[in-house]
Amino acid sequence: MKSIYEALVGIVDGEHVSDRPEELYIYSFDLGTAQPQRPDYVVAPRTTQQVQDIVRLANREKIPVVPLGGGLSLAGLAVPLKGGILVDLKRMDSIIEVNEKGRYAVLECGVSQAQLTSYLARNHPGLTHSEPGAPPTATITGNVMIHGQGDLSQPYGFNSDLVNGLEVVLPTGEVCRFGSCAIGASWFTNHPLPDVGLFFGWCGTTGIVTRLSIRLYPAKPIRGVGQFVVENEELVPEIMEKITRTQMAEDIIAYSRAIPPFGMGLQHFTVNIAADSEKELEFKQELIWDDALGEYIRRGDGGYLGFTRGLERPQISKTSDYKKGGGFEYVGGIMPIETYPRCYRSGREISERHGIPYTVTGRCIGVGHSMMFAWTYAFNRADPETIRQAREALHETDDLVLELGGVIWKPGTYGQRLIMERLDPGTRTLMKRIKEVLDPGGIMNPGNWEGI
Amino acid sequence: MPLDTYKFHDIIHRCFRCGYCKFPTNWMDVNNCPPYARFRMEPYSCGGRLWLTRAWLNEIIDWSNHLAEILYSCTTCRNCEIKCPLGFNVDIVNMVVAARGEMVEQGKLPPAVKKFLENIDLYGNPYGNARSKRGAWMEGAPIEQYDGQEYLYYVGCTGSYDTRAQNSSKTLGILLDKAGVSFGVLGSEENCDGNEVEKLGEAGLFEVLAEDNMARFNDLGVKKIITLSPHAYNAMKNLYPRLGGNFQVFHYTQILLELIKAGKLDLSKGFNAKTAYHDPCYLGRWNGQYETPRELLETVPSLKLIEMEKNRDGALCCGGGAGNFEIDLLGGSESSPARRRVREAAALGANVLAVACPKCLIMLEDAVKSEELEDTLAVKDIVEIVAGACCT
Numbered sequence: 117m118k119s120i121y122e123a124l125v126g127i128v129d130g131e132h133v134s135d136r137p138e139e140l141y142i143y144s145f146d147l148g149t150a151q152p153q154r155p156d157y158v159v160a161p162r163t164t165q166q167v168q169d170i171v172r173l174a175n176r177e178k179i180p181v182v183p184l185g186g187g188l189s190l191a192g193l194a195v196p197l198k199g200g201i202l203v204d205l206k207r208m209d210s211i212i213e214v215n216e217k218g219r220y221a222v223l224e225c226g227v228s229q230a231q232l233t234s235y236l237a238r239n240h241p242g243l244t245h246s247e248p249g250a251p252p253t254a255t256i257t258g259n260v261m262i263h264g265q266g267d268l269s270q271p272y273g274f275n276s277d278l279v280n281g282l283e284v285v286l287p288t289g290e291v292c293r294f295g296s297c298a299i300g301a302s303w304f305t306n307h308p309l310p311d312v313g314l315f316f317g318w319c320g321t322t323g324i325v326t327r328l329s330i331r332l333y334p335a336k337p338i339r340g341v342g343q344f345v346v347e348n349e350e351l352v353p354e355i356m357e358k359i360t361r362t363q364m365a366e367d368i369i370a371y372s373r374a375i376p377p378f379g380m381g382l383q384h385f386t387v388n389i390a391a392d393s394e395k396e397l398e399f400k401q402e403l404i405w406d407d408a409l410g411e412y413i414r415r416g417d418g419g420y421l422g423f424t425r426g427l428e429r430p431q432i433s434k435t436s437d438y439k440k441g442g443g444f445e446y447v448g449g450i451m452p453i454e455t456y457p458r459c460y461r462s463g464r465e466i467s468e469r470h471g472i473p474y475t476v477t478g479r480c481i482g483v484g485h486s487m488m489f490a491w492t493y494a495f496n497r498a499d500p501e502t503i504r505q506a507r508e509a510l511h512e513t514d515d516l517v518l519e520l521g522g523v524i525w526k527p528g529t530y531g532q533r534l535i536m537e538r539l540d541p542g543t544r545t546l547m548k549r550i551k552e553v554l555d556p557g558g559i560m561n562p563g564n565w566e567g568i
Numbered sequence: 569m570p571l572d573t574y575k576f577h578d579i580i581h582r583c584f585r586c587g588y589c590k591f592p593t594n595w596m597d598v599n600n601c602p603p604y605a606r607f608r609m610e611p612y613s614c615g616g617r618l619w620l621t622r623a624w625l626n627e628i629i630d631w632s633n634h635l636a637e638i639l640y641s642c643t644t645c646r647n648c649e650i651k652c653p654l655g656f657n658v659d660i661v662n663m664v665v666a667a668r669g670e671m672v673e674q675g676k677l678p679p680a681v682k683k684f685l686e687n688i689d690l691y692g693n694p695y696g697n698a699r700s701k702r703g704a705w706m707e708g709a710p711i712e713q714y715d716g717q718e719y720l721y722y723v724g725c726t727g728s729y730d731t732r733a734q735n736s737s738k739t740l741g742i743l744l745d746k747a748g749v750s751f752g753v754l755g756s757e758e759n760c761d762g763n764e765v766e767k768l769g770e771a772g773l774f775e776v777l778a779e780d781n782m783a784r785f786n787d788l789g790v791k792k793i794i795t796l797s798p799h800a801y802n803a804m805k806n807l808y809p810r811l812g813g814n815f816q817v818f819h820y821t822q823i824l825l826e827l828i829k830a831g832k833l834d835l836s837k838g839f840n841a842k843t844a845y846h847d848p849c850y851l852g853r854w855n856g857q858y859e860t861p862r863e864l865l866e867t868v869p870s871l872k873l874i875e876m877e878k879n880r881d882g883a884l885c886c887g888g889g890a891g892n893f894e895i896d897l898l899g900g901s902e903s904s905p906a907r908r909r910v911r912e913a914a915a916l917g918a919n920v921l922a923v924a925c926p927k928c929l930i931m932l933e934d935a936v937k938s939e940e941l942e943d944t945l946a947v948k949d950i951v952e953i954v955a956g957a958c959c960t
Contacts, residue, residue, distance in 0.1 A: 131607060131901070137629050138620055138638060142611045145619075147585055160608055186587070187610075206598070207608050234595035238877075252595060253587030430595060436584035437654045443584065498581040 120177055124159050124201070127169040132160040132207070143184070143202045148445030149495065149507040150192025150528060155182065155202035162207045164283065164291060164326040171324070172289035174201055175557045181287075182561050183320045185258030186228065188250055190445045191528040193262070193319050197563030206255070208326065214240050218304045219332045220280050221245070225257040225325055230430045232256055236335070244268070244335035246275050252430040257325050262526040263317050263450075265481055265488050267367040267388060267429075268333055270360065273482040276316045280306050280329035284315060287323055287555035295329065303329035314550060319532075319564040322554050336390035338397050339366075343421035344385040344409060349457040351417060352383050352478070356453050358408040359387060360484040364400040366390050368480040372460055374473035375438070383460070388427065438473070441496025443503065447510050448525035449517035451489045453480070462516050463491040470509045472502075488525060491516075532565055544568060571625040574670070576663045579656045580622050585615030589648035589660070593882030600878065601648060602885045602905040603641035606898045611638050614648040614660060621667040631671070636678045639667055641897040643889035643905075644767045646853040650881045661767075668769025680895040685770050688777070692759045693725040694894045703755025705734040711741040714752030719744075719823075720790045721751045722804070724797040725760050726893070726926040732933060733926035736949040737796055740820050743955055744794070747832040749823070751794065757784070761795075763803035763850070767890040775811065778803070782813045792816045794823050796951075798850035798857075798925045799889075805855065819851060821924050824954055825864045835957040838869035841946075843953070844876050844918035846909060846932065847883035848925035861924045861950055868957045876912050884909050886931040893927040906935035914945050921947045 118126070124133040134140070135157050144152035156179070161167050174181045180200025187194055196202050209226035214236070221232065230252030236243050246266030248259055259266070263276045272278060281295025281303040292298075295306040314322050346355065352370050359368055367388035374380050387404060391397035405413075405420050412418030435444050451459060460476050467474035475492040491513045495506040514531040517524045518538065524531040536544065547568045554560075571577050590598040590613060599605035603612040610616045617639055623629045648660045671677055677685075687696040705728055714720050721744065727737035744751050762777035781804075785793070793815050795801040805817040827833050845865060851857045858880040865873050878884045887898040887905035898904050910932055913921040921936075923929045926949070933947040 132609065134609065136634055137632070138611045138635050139609060141623055141629050142616050142619060158609070188586070204609065209598070228598060230591060230595040231597055238594070238596070251586035251588065252591060253598060432588075432653045433586070434653055436586065437582055437656075440579075440582055440655070442582040496581070 120173070120179065121157060123173050124157055124170065127166050127173065128159055128161050134158045143204070144195070146190065146192040146195050147188065148190035148192065148443070149503050149510060150195050153195050153197055154199065155196040156199045157201045158204060159201055160204040160207045164285060167203065167285045167324055167326055168289045168291060170201060170203060171285055171287065174559045175288060178557060179559065180562050181559050183324045185225065185255035186251070186253045188254045189258070189262055189526050191526045191531075193526065193528065193564065197529070200559070203324065205324070211235050212327070213303070214243070214332070215302070215304065216240060216243065218302070219243060220304060220329050221332055222303045222327060222329045223256055224327055225255065227256050228252060229254050229256060229259070233429050236332070242335055243332040245330060245332050246272065246278060247429055248275070249431045249433065251433060256330060257328055260328060260330070261316055261320070261325060265479055269479065269481045270365055270368050271363070271483065272333070278331040280304055280331060282315065282325055283327035284323040284325050287557065287560045297329065314554065320561040321551065321564050322560060336392050338391045338394070338425070339427040340389060340423055340425040341427065342387045342389060342401065342405065342423040344387065344405075344418055345421055346383050346412065346418040347381065348417065349383050349460045351412065352456040353454045355385065355409065355412070355418070356456075356480050356487070357484055359404055360480060362403045362408050363483070364389065364403050369477060370456065371475070371477040373475040374467070389423070435492065435494065438494040439496050439502070441494065441498065441502065443497040443506070444492055444494040445506060445510055446490045446492040447513040447517060449489045449520070449522040450486050450525050451478070451517070451520065451522035453484055453487050455520045455522065456487070456489070458520055459489045462520070463513065466491070466509050466512050466516070467493065470505045472505065472509060489522070529563060536565075536568060571622065574625050575666045576659060579659060580618055580663055582654065582656050583615050583618040585613070585619065587613065587615065588651045588653060589614040591651055592647070592878045592884065593650070594877060596877060599908060600882065600884055602643045602645060602887045602898055603638070605884070605905055605908060606641070606887070606901060606903050608903070612641060617642060617664055618660070621663065624667070625670070631674070631676050633678055636671055636676060636681070637897055639664060639671070640678055640681050640768070640890070640895065641892070643849070643885050643887055643892050643898070645849040645885035645889055647885065650853060665767055665769055669771055670769070672769045678895070680897070681768060681891065684891050684895055685765065685768060685773060688760050688765055689773055693729055694764070694891065695725070695729050697729050700756050702728045702758055703753070705737050706741060706753065706755065709738050709741050710745045712752045714754055714788055714790070716789055717752040718750040719792045719794050720785065720788070721753045722761070722793050722795045722800055723753060723758060724795065724800045724926065726930065727796040728758065730926065730930055732930050736926055736929065736951050739949070739955045740796055740951045743824065743833065743951065743958065746958070747827040749827070754784070759784075761800040761803040763799040763807070764891040766803070766807060774807070778808050778811050778813070782808060782811065785815060790815060792818070794818050794820055796820055796926060798848045798855070799927065802850045802854050819857060819924070821857070821861045821864050821950060824951070825860055825867070828864070828867050833954070834959045835868050835954065837957050837959050838871070839953050839957040840870040841920040842872045842874055842918050843920040843922050844874050844913045844916055845922045846876075846886065846913070846928055847880055848923065848928050849883070849885050849889050851924055852883060853881055864950060865922060865953065868953060871953070871957075874916055874918060876916055878912065884912070886928045888927040888931040893931055904935065906931040907939055910935045910939055910941060910945060914939070914941050918945060920953070921945060922950050922953060923947060924950050
């Protein structure tokens, strides 16, 4: 009988399977504060068929399977908590189709954010996708799977709301398709077939998405960022409400941070505006800065800091080097916008208690229906004490999110436990049944949503 | 070695493994780090190498031949340094080289690396060929031994011994002679420049080579040097001065361009081909020479210069740097950087892929054969193109 290693080599090839210490070490880590845990094998498939064969092998051998995209959730979601086969999906990186008229792209699961941004800019400059502020290697699929957001979330909602169809390898190895592609049509819509909703937010415990169709939007040639600042955090929710009411902004972010010191305590807004012409830009600027926010400026409560043309895409983030320590992690909470002042004050208090310069950010989602509020904690990877401090702060923040009436976004195992404690019993039972039906062997990313 | 005695112990932990280093400047794919492009497994990424180095120095993982091959698969192309936005980016390659240096100190090297270094130590070249044969390439050409001429033409190991690269060496000598340049070569007295030795972490051997070369140059009164290879150009321009070297160093493309501008070479025969230029890492990213080779190509009548999407500081390395043209840790696959690169040129519709480095020349020409593109794409050294356009 062949060993699991030999079987994996037979499925993929010898160069993309490893059980050697070097691969197991590197793939044991999340990039945040989660404790590392080594897989038993690492495999990098190239095709959906290979993913199916790996999953079937895992079922036969009763060994866990952990799917990995960009590995940038920072919540430990792809740490192989119970060992097993770690499946690095980044080799599946073909952009299969871009439909200009239907405004969607069909992608393999390993396509990165920057790859799609670059591809569209070079080949379809009239189209764009909702790009998160994550590092450019973050995958489109990984972001969608965790209900990510991006720089078009203000008008269009969560990135997981922008999906037109999926191809999924189920935990038992079958391939399923969802959306219009399921009836052999093109991948242009996710509606109106029955909504199965079985894969987003499940942290890879219900299957491996191998392809998806994502909606694209008009890329206007003039894009830029306007900045506004207020001192009083209590004003942030109403300002967000006023800007969203204009329906003139692509992205609205409020943030406050301890560094640089002169900005500490101030609430900054960045507002992305796009236009096809100078006339349109002027009109949008007037509606936002004069009509919506003029009163704050006139009263002396707020200040317009100017408009910078050009949008950095993908965004360059230097957050991990704040402490010259190579590490940061954040808790993201999906929050009602009116909680911004309390989110800010509590986050600042937690940071200061743990000796970490505070950084908080709120991104408006879906015309103000909610915001993703991020509490970021930098640490020094060479100093275990700072990692411990950050981990404690993160756990306190998970508690805070629920206390303030929010929902923890992409929760790690600690946050998952908090959610499960509060979860409606009926919902919990249904989730348990779904999990048992889909994954009878319990092989998919075990340790996540455990005990549901 | 414990981590705290490692030269970069205070910064190596700062890599977050965000992956910017995998991309070219236009973000089109994650295949611009040669080892990651070849294997597409995280240990082969720039961040993977740095994290593994730290784990090895912290004694969390043991040395293994596989670990060493992961570290030695880095071609030192510097794409990572161009793309990493963080403050320590200037030392990324240095961190890898320092880790290799520790492996050299401990005598723990992959066999191919060990052989490469041994050959240079014993024979003055990585191929293990006799020193006495080093000047054989110039037989029949109007090339003189250096004896106080204005320029020393330094050929380097690849140009001296590799049969394909020898054509570049000889052609350059003939062109320089035709243009009336006062130059001479060292022939069998020439020794390895040491650029690859330094990048493989053998600092001691590099110093021996550099000091030996500098002493010979000084004894002969050399003031100006023309190099065939960007690797030698880098060593003599940037590394030798740290050891007291004081020479004016030119890559041959700089000299040829000046000669053409001065009307000393007549290119009126022209060269009719759609030509893409491949930036060698040690001319481009290491020395900022992006435009001179292009300007030179544009002086050639009938030549149509086209640009690959990955160009200048976003160019994909051929996979031959830091000894990999001989150690060959990145070969043997359609994912090898050189094969990716020639596919890119072919897809663009180029008839000729122009290079300015003998290592790129042999790497890419082999790749053309592996890809079975010989009928549509030729790899040519710029010196060969200029010579082809030159009226006799």
